[in-house]
Amino acid sequence: MIKILGKTTSINVRKVLWTCEEAGITYQQEDYGSGFASTQTEAFRAMNPNAMVPVLIDDDFVLWESNAICRYLTRKAGRNDLLPDEPQACANVERWMDWQATEFNNAWRYVFPALGRNNPDFNDPDRIAAGIKEWNHCITILEQQLQRSGEWVAGEGFTLADIVLGLSVNRWKMTPFDKPTVPAIEAWFERxxxxxxxxxxGNNGMV
Structure with a gap:
């Protein structure tokens, strides 16, 4: 059975668990991370030198990086509806997955700890304002894409792009600051x- 190492409060672990369930994959989840089993041990670092979750174990195969894990799971399950085989359709899904990991997530690196976690170490008002501006800019990019694509991010069907961005948009929605009106995103979120x-x-009260 596939093992997923990582606490369920982690946004990246939840992304992988959601993918498992969409793909019909049976898994065993074990809590690792702050407050649970340590990721700072030699044994864990041998699996992931970054000492971060999630980590996937499939027999003797070990994989880290949440989006890579999601891709692996869908291919293992033969779910080409979630990640198409055709090169251009696959690239379209992976483009939005990569954008989520690089541009979208980087936009909240300062503002989320400040406003979502109330971390006193993140108290620079200028950096908070800049983070809000960048985060909202990314949201408008996604809003424009959904206006073009219709029901789902990468086109007519639900894919991995919707999974990884669904978690990120949930975090944006739950972090308190002024937000633009995004009707296409709101309709997509309802779907x-x-x-x-x-x-x-995803939408389970956790950020």
């Missing part, structure tokens, strides 16, 4: 809420 795995691992 995500019709999927039981999203309610378990």
């Amino acid at each position: 995500l809420n019709q999927r039981p795995p999203f309610l378990r691992h």
